[in-house]
């Protein structure tokens with residue numbers, strides 16, 4: 001049996017369930033596979049931050065790194081494309097082993113990008129910066145699998161959580177529920193075992209965490225702690 005078949009569940013899970021997606025941005029890139037392996041037992045997805053130096057001032061990683069990581073883990077790859085021209089790279093990410101890609105609504109051409117991602121068989125995500133209003137997302141809610149509400153301005157790990165985004169998260173959840181949509185709502189930026197409680201209360205269910213995982217002494221325990229705090233908030237049972 002081929003290795004990829006043997007270790008490829010790559011299942012996103014049921015929409016709306018609580019899920020943690022460690023962000024490799026805060027990992028040691030020289031030890032990437034090893035660090036991913038450390039959190040894999042309790043991680044639901046792996047969040048891969050792609051920065052192009054245009055949409056955001058930083059440059060990170062691209063399809064070759066996704067392809068390398070793909071050989072080491074069966075985790076669902078949640079690729080966050082902070083790029084001005086994602087249409088040029090979506091095929092390469094799909095070929096490299098991305099499972100879901102998320103593009104930013106601020107780059108425009110959203111309907112075409114959604115169609116392109118669907119054609120490639122990718123799970124479809126749409127992201128909004130902290131100051132991008134709900135109205136920009138609203139027309140696409142019934143066309144995507146995931147909405148990513150950035151809780152920091154994208155570009156760097158380790159920034160402070162912006163609580164002003166919470167009402168937008170709540171509005172996306174209310175609109176999805178009212179329309180009966182199976183929608184994942186992801187939050188990204190400054191998420192730790194404390195802020196995850198607030199975003200869960202607002203209606204988010206996928207939690208990206210970089211520094212609160214990989215900058216901790218025990219990244220696996222950190223992943224478990226963040227998820228336990230979210231579960232505690234949703235179920236009313238303290239972790």
Ligand code: DX5
Pocket residue numbers: 023024025026047049080152153154155156157158159188189190191208209210211212
């Ligand atoms: C920020 C990235 C995030 C980042 C989060 O531009 O999109 O995914 O890794 O890092 P923390 O969890 O440290 O805020």
Ligand code: ZN
Pocket residue numbers: 023047048049080188208
């Ligand atoms: Zn991200």
